[in-house]
Amino acid sequence: MARAATTTDAFNAVAEPRRRDILDALAAGERPVNDLVRLLDLPQPQVSKHLRVLREVGVVDVRDAGRQRLYRLNGHALKPIHDWVRNYEQLWSERFEQLDVVLEDLKRKEQGDGGDE
Amino acid sequence: MARAATTTDAFNAVAEPRRRDILDALAAGERPVNDLVRLLDLPQPQVSKHLRVLREVGVVDVRDAGRQRLYRLNGHALKPIHDWVRNYEQLWSERFEQLDVVLEDLKRKEQGDGGDE
């Protein structure tokens, strides 16, 4: 097998920076494809292809509006990513770094206890 | 160009579920490779390969210990993912969903105001 398809997951879909850019642009609200083309300065077919991937993973929804297709963010599909990475948040939070300092202190004290050195 | 290398980003590195499993296992603390092999029930070469990717992206660190190599999580490298996805958190938070209800109410009222219907 090769690398998992981009349409497997939100994780895989969002690994592509252009697709994150698209989502960031859609955060402001529903937009037609050409809006995104202008905003991101990408060829239209590329944008359509990226949108297809995002749609297949459920992170965007589409709505027909005359000859336009309005894309809208569906944040729910990003929740698994958030839920996963959230477990590591403490590893860089300030409070945790403070805790680190305290633990270092304790360790040093403990060692001081053991010997007379 | 093809898809971005897995070693480009934390985003790309972490798109592979086995690599997330490895990180989850390392969350409990430093571990030698064979521990991971047993825990994840994967062939040892695979684990080593995944670890290489994770190392290149900086999400794990290694330390030599005799004939073992102890891998340790480096959460900081995951912060960009957290920072990005965090902006969307409100889209599925309960408070936001409550707000949605309120906004719907307002809209309905407004429409009721406009006409006599």
Added chain:
DNA sequence: TTGACATATTCCGATATGGGAATATAATCG
């Protein structure tokens, strides 16, 4: 209908992938 606009799909090529299997490197033990 014909034309203009908006979007989607298809074909192409270069590339990196993850898995399997085999093997290489490195460190320790007797």
Added chain:
DNA sequence: CGATTATATTCCCATATCGGAATATGTCAA
């Protein structure tokens, strides 16, 4: 030293990718 343990690397292959270019589909307007 040779044997064993722990880990890393290499080779092979099937596959999906992104980008570019061209083209297809769909919708409105005159």
